[in-house]
Every structure is written in structure tokens, then in C-alpha cells.
Amino acid sequence: xxxxxxxxxxxxxxxxxxxxxxxxxxxxxxxxxxxxxxxxxxxxxxxxxxxxxxxxxxxxxxxxxxxxxxxxxxxxxxxxxxxxxxxxxxxxxxxxxxxxxxxxxxxxxxxxxxxxxxxxxxxxxxxxxxxxxxxxxxxxxxxxxxxxxxxxxxxxxxxxxxxxxxxxxxxxxxxxx
Amino acid sequence: xxxxxxxxxxxxxxxxxxxxxxxxxxxxxxxxxxxxxxxxxxxxxxxxxxxxxxxxxxxxxxxxxxxxxxxxxxxxxxxxxxxxxxxxxxxxxxxxxxxxxxxxxxxxxxxxxxxxxxxxxxxxxxxxxxxxxxxxxxxxxxxxxxxxxxxxxxxxxxxxxxxxxxxxxxxxxxxxxxxxxxxxxxxxxxxxxxxxxxxxxxxxxxxxxxxxxxxxxxxxxxxxxxxxxxxxxxxxxxxxxxxxxxxxxxxxxxxxxxxxxxxxxxxxxxxxxxxxxxxxxxxxxxxxxxxxxxxx
Numbered sequence: 346x347x348x349x350x351x352x353x354x355x356x357x358x359x360x361x362x363x364x365x366x367x368x369x370x371x372x373x374x375x376x377x378x379x380x381x382x383x384x385x386x387x388x389x390x391x392x393x394x395x396x397x398x399x400x401x402x403x404x405x406x407x408x409x410x411x412x413x414x415x416x417x418x419x420x421x422x423x424x425x426x427x428x429x430x431x432x433x434x435x436x437x438x439x440x441x442x443x444x445x446x447x448x449x450x451x452x453x454x455x456x457x458x459x460x461x462x463x464x465x466x467x468x469x470x471x472x473x474x475x476x477x478x479x480x481x482x483x484x485x486x487x488x489x490x491x492x493x494x495x496x497x498x499x500x501x502x503x504x505x506x507x508x509x510x511x512x513x514x515x516x517x518x519x520x521x522x
Numbered sequence: 523x524x525x526x527x528x529x530x531x532x533x534x535x536x537x538x539x540x541x542x543x544x545x546x547x548x549x550x551x552x553x554x555x556x557x558x559x560x561x562x563x564x565x566x567x568x569x570x571x572x573x574x575x576x577x578x579x580x581x582x583x584x585x586x587x588x589x590x591x592x593x594x595x596x597x598x599x600x601x602x603x604x605x606x607x608x609x610x611x612x613x614x615x616x617x618x619x620x621x622x623x624x625x626x627x628x629x630x631x632x633x634x635x636x637x638x639x640x641x642x643x644x645x646x647x648x649x650x651x652x653x654x655x656x657x658x659x660x661x662x663x664x665x666x667x668x669x670x671x672x673x674x675x676x677x678x679x680x681x682x683x684x685x686x687x688x689x690x691x692x693x694x695x696x697x698x699x700x701x702x703x704x705x706x707x708x709x710x711x712x713x714x715x716x717x718x719x720x721x722x723x724x725x726x727x728x729x730x731x732x733x734x735x736x737x738x739x740x741x742x743x744x745x746x747x748x749x750x751x752x753x754x755x756x757x758x759x760x761x762x763x764x765x766x767x768x769x770x771x772x773x774x775x776x777x778x779x780x781x782x783x784x785x786x787x788x789x790x791x792x793x794x795x796x797x798x799x800x801x802x803x804x805x806x807x808x809x810x811x812x813x814x815x816x817x818x
Contacts, residue, residue, distance in 0.1 A: 372650040373575040384655040402535035405542035418653040424550035
């Protein structure tokens with residue numbers, strides 16, 4: 346786990362630049378190839394990575410900035426993602442002894458589980474806004490392919506971010522800096 | 523010592539988590555889902571980001587255009603003959619429609635209809651889509667500098683697209699009729715029944731609050747009613763694609779298939795009311811009067 350501030354800032358800026366490139370692809374390029382109804386939420390992948398592997402007191406700010414950066418590409422705004430991200434990171438901090446990323450399969454499973462938690466939190470917030478389940482059911486059918494794509498991408502993506510954040514590839518959680 | 527540092531870090535982490543969580547929840551609760559005003563910083567960042575999105579879209583369209591126009595264009599001459607015939611037919615139809623338009627104008631004048639507000643059309647190109655699949659939002663390459671205003675209606679030749687939700691100097695985000703945050707006051711053209719058209723799924727909208735006794739049938743055309751002060755009256759929204767009438771309840775479930783094919787949307791027209799500046803001044807004057815009244 347990483348907890349030094351200076352290293353975190355530079356790594357975080359690089360992570361945001363990667364998110365920038367991925368968001369450009371997701372918003373401008375993928376729809377041209379017919380992927381307009383399904384969008385790959387790369388911001389969730391980055392927030393999950395931060396939650397899983399970064400042990401910083403400023404994690405809440407990192408999530409906030411990631412979501413704020415994402416809001417330039419989406420009218421969704423930063424609020425819902427920040428709430429979901431922080432709650433998930435709190436949950437991860439309680440479960441860290443049970444989680445490890447020693448194999449790709451385990452990384453995929455853990456990412457998928459926490460995406461379900463993300464979906465539940467966001468759906469709860471949508472329910473408060475729209476006061477109905479119709480929209481959430483429709484969202485659920487989009488969530489299935491999107492979350493599977495994210496989970497499959499996670500081992501590759503996490504290994505890339507591991508190098509940027511300079512953390513070991515397997516079983517980061519529980520390690521002290 | 524290290525235990526003290528750890529405790530300190532834990533405390534800082536807890537305080538920051540609670541503070542950011544509260545901030546996000548307060549912002550979420552107070553957020554206006556119908557339009558979004560951008561700050562100076564957001565304005566600058568979006569104006570930097572959007573040209574990159576635009577260039578990606580342009581490069582793609584140039585490449586595909588090359589293949590479609592030159593490489594794959596083998597039977598162009600044969601298609602040309604068919605199109606010439608279609609153009610001739612359409613010219614005939616256009617002439618007939620022109621006559622209908624003149625007749626309509628004459629009848630309108632005869633009935634002394636109120637003078638409708640003239641709109642200026644600003645043509646724009648779609649440069650990107652929203653990065654979240656929950657939001658059916660598109661980004662166009664025209665903004666404040668080209669005369670666009672928040673909540674200006676957006677259309678194509680086929681029908682209604684949506685309205686301007688977020689605006690920067692050179693770009694605008696359009697919330698489409700497929701988005702659940704977009705609500706359009708619509709009328710079923712044939713039976714003149716009112717309802718609220720709301721985004722429902724990736725390719726459907728639903729029309730809410732339609733009484734169960736209304737004799738709506740499949741393929742009925744839905745148009746804007748002009749109520750709500752956003753969309754002008756008479757723009758085609760879509761056609762009725764599904765109706766569910768239960769034996770109980772007071773309304774029926776009506777699904778609308780949009781007139782616009784959003785999967786192939788490339789260009790749109792933004793309707794900018796030429797009197798919007800005067801309107802804005804009037805609103806500002808009213809707001810100032812309210813503020814002065816409350817101070818007294």
C-alpha cells in the first residue's frame with residue numbers, strides 16, 4: 346500500500362491523464378463504432394483501484410477529484426460517484442484482510458462484487474431522485490455488460506496502475522508502507 | 523511514535539471522509555436536474571476537452587468517409603438514377619406542401635392567431651456523447667459565443683432532440699428526450715390528448731399521465747404542446763410504439779419511439795429565440811423587483 350503524499354500526487358496526476366484519454370475514447374470514439382448505449386465507466390475502475398490499493402488519509406479527496414474530472418465528460422456530476430466511492434472505500438477498509446489480488450480471476454471477482462455494491466448505492470440515490478423502480482431496472486440491464494467488461498479489464502488495468510503507483514502486484518491490502 | 527502518526531492519519535482520514543461525503547450528499551440533494559450552470563473553471567476545462575473529442579470524431583468521419591465515398595462507391599451511377607427519380611418525386615411533394623403552408627398561413631392570419639416567436643436556427647455538429655450510459659446526453663460544437671442559451675430547444679429535420687442542459691463558450695451539452703431528466707409536455711396529434719413525455723430507455727420514451735379512457739392507438743404521432751416555456755408548439759417527438767391498459771388505475775402506459783434516430787445523429791439545429799435577450803432583461807427586472815421588495 347502506498348501512503349506517501351509526494352509520490353501520491355504525481356501518480357494521481359498520471360492516473361487522471363489516463364482517465365482523460367479513456368474518457369475521450371469512451372465519449373468520442375466508441376459511439377462511432379455503435380457503442381452508444383453501453384459506456385465503459387473507467388472512473389469506477391480507478392476509484393476501485395484507489396480503494397483497494399492506496400492507503401492515504403486523502404483518499405476521499407482523490408475520489409472527489411476523480412469524479413470531478415469525470416464530470417467534464419458527463420452531466421452525471423461528481424456527487425453520486427463520490428458518495429458511492431467513499432462508502433465503498435470504507436467497506437473495503439473493513440474487509441481488507443479478506444481481499445487479495447494474487448490472480449487475475451480473483452481480481453475479476455473482487456472487482457465485480459464491488460461494482461455490484463456501487464450499483465446498489467447509485468440505484469438507491471436514483472430511487473431517491475426519481476421515486477420509482479422502472480429506471481433502475483432499465484439501468485440494471487445496462488449494468489450487466491458494462492460491469493463485466495470493467496471486471497475483465499481490471500487485471501490488466503490494475504497491473505498498469507500498480508506500476509504507476511509503484512505498488513506490488515499481489516496482495517497489497519494489509520501491507521504497510 | 524509510529525502509532526501516534528497512524529492514529530493521526532486515521533483521524534484525518536475519518537474527518538476527510540465524513541466532510542467529503544457530507545459535501546457530496548448536500549450537493550446531490552440540492553442539484554438541479556433540469557439544467558446545469560458551469561463555473562469559470564468548468565467552462566475553461568470543457569472548452570479544452572471538447573475540441574479533442576471533436577478532432578477524434580472528425581478523424582473517424584474522414585476515414586470512414588474516404589472508404590464510403592471512394593473505395594466502397596462502386597455502383598454510384600446506378601444509385602444516381604434512382605436518386606434523381608426520388609428527387610423529382612420529392613420536388614412535387616415539396617410544391618404541394620408549399621401550397622399547404624401558404625394556405626395554413628392564410629388561415630392562421632384569418633383566425634388572428636398570436637404571432638409566434640421567431641426562432642433563429644444555429645446548426646451544430648455532434649462531437650461526443652456522455653461518458654455515463656445513465657445519461658442520454660450529446661455534446662455539440664456550438665456554445666454561448668454562437669448565441670446559444672440554456673434550455674434552448676434542439677431539433678433535426680425528423681423531430682425533437684432535446685434542450686441545452688450545460689453551456690460553455692464554444693460547446694453545449696444537450697439532454698435528449700431519451701433521458702429521464704428531460705420532460706416534454708406533449709400532445710397526441712390525432713386526439714389532442716396531453717401527457718408528459720419522459721426518457722425511459724436507450725431507445726424509448728414514455729408518455730405519463732395519459733388517462734386510461736383516451737382512445738390512443740399504435741403509431742399515433744406525438745408533438746410538443748408548447749407548454750412549459752422550453753419547446754415551441756408542433757415539433758414531432760415520436761410515435762406511439764406500445765400501449766398497456768390495465769383493468770385498474772386511472773392512466774395507461776404509453777411508450778414513444780422517438781422521431782429522431784439517436785444512433786445516427788450527426789448534425790442538429792438549435793432554436794434560439796431572437797427575443798430571448800429582451801425576455802432575459804424582463805426576467806432580470808422581475809428578479810430585481812423581488813429582491814428590492816424582500817429588502818424592504
